[in-house]
Amino acid sequence: METANFSIEFFPPKTPEGVDKLRIARAKLAALHPKYFSVTFGAGGTTQQGTLDTVLEIQAEGHAAAPHLSCVGGTRASVRTILQEFKQQGIKRIVALRGDLPSGYGGAGELRYANELVEFIRAETGDWFHIEVAAYPEVHPQARSPQDDLQNFARKVQAGANAAITQYFYNADAYFQFRDAARKVGVDVPIVAGIMPITNYTQLMRFSDMCGAEIPRWVRLKLASFGDDSASIKAFGVDVVTALCERLIAGGAPGLHFYSMNQAVPTMAVWERLVSR
Numbered sequence: 001m002e003t004a005n006f007s008i009e010f011f012p013p014k015t016p017e018g019v020d021k022l023r024i025a026r027a028k029l030a031a032l033h034p035k036y037f038s039v040t041f042g043a044g045g046t047t048q049q050g051t052l053d054t055v056l057e058i059q060a061e062g063h064a065a066a067p068h069l070s071c072v073g074g075t076r077a078s079v080r081t082i083l084q085e086f087k088q089q090g091i092k093r094i095v096a097l098r099g100d101l102p103s104g105y106g107g108a109g110e111l112r113y114a115n116e117l118v119e120f121i122r123a124e125t126g127d128w129f130h131i132e133v134a135a136y137p138e139v140h141p142q143a144r145s146p147q148d149d150l151q152n153f154a155r156k157v158q159a160g161a162n163a164a165i166t167q168y169f170y171n172a173d174a175y176f177q178f179r180d181a182a183r184k185v186g187v188d189v190p191i192v193a194g195i196m197p198i199t200n201y202t203q204l205m206r207f208s209d210m211c212g213a214e215i216p217r218w219v220r221l222k223l224a225s226f227g228d229d230s231a232s233i234k235a236f237g238v239d240v241v242t243a244l245c246e247r248l249i250a251g252g253a254p255g256l257h258f259y260s261m262n263q264a265v266p267t268m269a270v271w272e273r274l275v276s277r
């Protein structure tokens, strides 16, 4: 399988043990030769230094790394400071997002949507950064309608995004439909499929409720039927996610972005099965 557009996402660890665990996971995942690693960014300042620290560590190990950057709750001045820091550190790639504020946290900030953030990044730094934005084949949970969400996605690309990464999904048809609809409204940047390996039923249900990803009924029922048998959950998860990736690649998806959750094994299991076929 072509590995040119294969990337892996981490979140910044919060404890010294988490930092050590991520180093071990990263060393294993680096052996798969992803194009880059990305590191998420906490809205409201919670993990922002952790994002930069993790990105710099990855760069120092000789791998390409992209920080995520969210604008919600920030000001133009605060985003400008972060951009300058990224630039000084030689960072060339950013995943630009609106983000979600923790509940009870102040106002939306000066840049209200990701398209405004992308516009601001381009105005401040020209073509310095390769910018990825988020896309939602199963529709963003706050969108007024699928059509409205698609137009808002197109706005981010018109503002200067180079590519997109999708929210994770398990319905390949949702991805193909979204990609084709995006092409029809003039979006011609690569739309890389976001892939969430399946390892834990409760966690998957909780995340999916929050981000609006649908777990197909047959997958949900089968996972539930395994109860505490985590080996069966993981084995079934690898089957389902590998089959999804194969369909996406066969249907022309330009790349895969793995939400690793800072664990090496689930991503490696899918990846190794994909390349062995």
Ligand code: FAD
Residues within 6 Å of the ligand: 039, 040, 041, 042, 043, 068, 069, 070, 095, 096, 097, 098, 099, 100, 112, 113, 114, 115, 133, 134, 135, 140, 141, 142, 143, 144, 148, 149, 150, 152, 153, 155, 156, 165, 166, 167, 168, 194
């Ligand atoms: P937007 O594109 O701004 O869209 C948000 C909502 O507003 C949508 O419903 C959209 O339809 C609507 N909208 C967009 N533009 C306009 C407009 N101009 N006028 C009116 N309505 C509009 N979150 C984090 O906090 N940190 C991360 O590191 C992070 N990484 C992510 C990586 C990926 C690949 C993905 C898919 C998501 C990530 N998220 C992250 C989650 C993301 O921040 C949330 O999904 C958030 O709710 C939306 O961010 P967005 O950039 O897609 O927002």
